Amino acid sequence: MAKLVEQYIDIAKKRNPGEPEFHQTIEEVLTSLEPVLEANPQYVEAGLLDRLIEPERMITFRVPWVDDEGKVQVNRGFRVQFNSAIGPYKGGLRFAPSVYSGVVKFLGFEQIFKNALTGLPIGGGKGGADFDPTGKSDAEVMRFCQSFMTELYKHIGPDTDIPAGDLGVGAREIGYLFGQYKRILDQYSGVLTGKGIPYGGLQGRTEATGFGIVFFTREMLAHFGESLEGKSVAVSGFGNVAWGTVTKLNELGAKVVTISGPDGYVYDEDGVSGEKIDFMLKLRASGENIVEPYAEQFKSAKFFKGEKPWGVKADLYIPCATQNEIHIEDAKKMVENGCKYLCEGANMPTTNDALEYLQKHNVIIGPSKAANAGGVACSCIEMGQNAGHTVFTPTQVYEQLEQIMINIHKQAAAASAKYGYGYDLVKGANIAGFLRVAEAMMAQGIV
Numbered sequence: 245m246a247k248l249v250e251q252y253i254d255i256a257k258k259r260n261p262g263e264p265e266f267h268q269t270i271e272e273v274l275t276s277l278e279p280v281l282e283a284n285p286q287y288v289e290a291g292l293l294d295r296l297i298e299p300e301r302m303i304t305f306r307v308p309w310v311d312d313e314g315k316v317q318v319n320r321g322f323r324v325q326f327n328s329a330i331g332p333y334k335g336g337l338r339f340a341p342s343v344y345s346g347v348v349k350f351l352g353f354e355q356i357f358k359n360a361l362t363g364l365p366i367g368g369g370k371g372g373a374d375f376d377p378t379g380k381s382d383a384e385v386m387r388f389c390q391s392f393m394t395e396l397y398k399h400i401g402p403d404t405d406i407p408a409g410d411l412g413v414g415a416r417e418i419g420y421l422f423g424q425y426k427r428i429l430d431q432y433s434g435v436l437t438g439k440g441i442p443y444g445g446l447q448g449r450t451e452a453t454g455f456g457i458v459f460f461t462r463e464m465l466a467h468f469g470e471s472l473e474g475k476s477v478a479v480s481g482f483g484n485v486a487w488g489t490v491t492k493l494n495e496l497g498a499k500v501v502t503i504s505g506p507d508g509y510v511y512d513e514d515g516v517s518g519e520k521i522d523f524m525l526k527l528r529a530s531g532e533n534i535v536e537p538y539a540e541q542f543k544s545a546k547f548f549k550g551e552k553p554w555g556v557k558a559d560l561y562i563p564c565a566t567q568n569e570i571h572i573e574d575a576k577k578m579v580e581n582g583c584k585y586l587c588e589g590a591n592m593p594t595t596n597d598a599l600e601y602l603q604k605h606n607v608i609i610g611p612s613k614a615a616n617a618g619g620v621a622c623s624c625i626e627m628g629q630n631a632g633h634t635v636f637t638p639t640q641v642y643e644q645l646e647q648i649m650i651n652i653h654k655q656a657a658a659a660s661a662k663y664g665y666g667y668d669l670v671k672g673a674n675i676a677g678f679l680r681v682a683e684a685m686m687a688q689g690i691v
């Protein structure tokens with residue numbers, strides 16, 4: 245079976261040259277499916293893997309817009325509609341200079357399994373543009389979003405494909421995108437999630453990803469009879485996901501000692517708590533994409549320029565910035581520091597060799613496609629709210645979110661044990677997500 249899986253990995257590499265992030269996720273997911281394919285030869289006969297690794301549709305488009313100086317700018321927009329076996333395509337839009345087809349496909353592929361794990365009816369999609377919102381005026385961001393939606397609207401819809409936010413796409417961008425969609429189609433629908441509360445957004449959606457990550461971490465620790473109370477935690481990032489994570493960690497009695505940005509990280513010996521959590525929002529709103537001002541504001545904090553927080557001694561590490569921020573040398577530092585747990589907040593923050601090293605040294609990993617699924621799960625609740633022309637209370641949302649995260653942990657742990665991997669949540673999440681999609685694909689014939 246190992247040989248067969250290698251063949252699929254080879255096909256994906258040949259068909260998608262120059263897209264290492266996509267190759268990385270294909271390799272990581274498919275390798276863990278070996279025992280599943282062995283037990284289910286019907287999947288192989290039905291060409292299930294051949295179909296799964298090929299997106300149903302990949303859209304690339306030009307996004308022309310005019311900047312504040314009157315100069316014409318051109319970006320490239322993307323939407324990958326990867327798999328619709330269990331529901332309409334669902335996944336965020338990322339605006340960042342690093343966005344290209346390989347990043348969009350990697351995120352779209354991960355999204356298939358993540359969405360399946362939630363137990364909700366949502367397929368996998370993702371999109372974005374190589375547009376950098378840093379330092380852009382509101383008017384520039386609006387013109388960009390309007391131009392982006394002027395093409396994207398042809399491909400999406402509340403029952404077809406429902407985008408949301410991701411890196412570089414927050415409430416402001418979703419607002420502009422929604423406004424343009426409504427204007428073009430004259431339709432008020434739940435075509436986007438992560439909307440503002442006054443126009444269909446879900447109360448609790450903003451913090452959902454971070455809260456979900458912490459619920460998942462809590463379950464992971466509980467498996468070993470431990471709790472978050474009194475644990476020190478190194479978090480990376482300072483955006484929406486990091487903010488939600490830090491907030492919930494504080495509520496559950498943990499102490500967050502770091503946050504980070506592209507400029508470096510800050511170590512706060514007293515913990516990131518109280519008004520310092522609110523300061524993270526100010527940092528984000530400044531649009532500068534730096535964390536150094538935190539250390540200027542609070543005496544208990546020290547700024548480490550150009551460094552990542554992985555050399556810091558902590559009980560628990562929660563990367564919440566972006567993909568591939570933990571390399572093998574970071575993994576070695578973590579192990580030297582006695583790291584026992586790492587829970588991935590960002591999508592695929594750990595390289596495959598770092599992951600292997602950490603697991604070999606008995607570090608328990610909460611994989612991103614399970615741990616950060618709370619965001620997209622609440623997006624699906626937002627879709628339900630919009631379709632039902634109703635409004636849910638934060639309590640209703642939080643209760644569902646917590647239950648979903650508990651179930652995801654349970655499913656991943658059970659799938660891992662069933663296929664002989666012990667308590668390996670990385671493999672278990674891949675398997676549990678895959679099985680749900682595979683069964684739906686089998687039932688629907690060769691499409």
Ligand code: GLU
Nearest residue numbers: 335336408409410620623
């Ligand atoms: N971008 C988020 C993710 O990576 C949320 C997607 C959504 O809500 O559709 O899952």
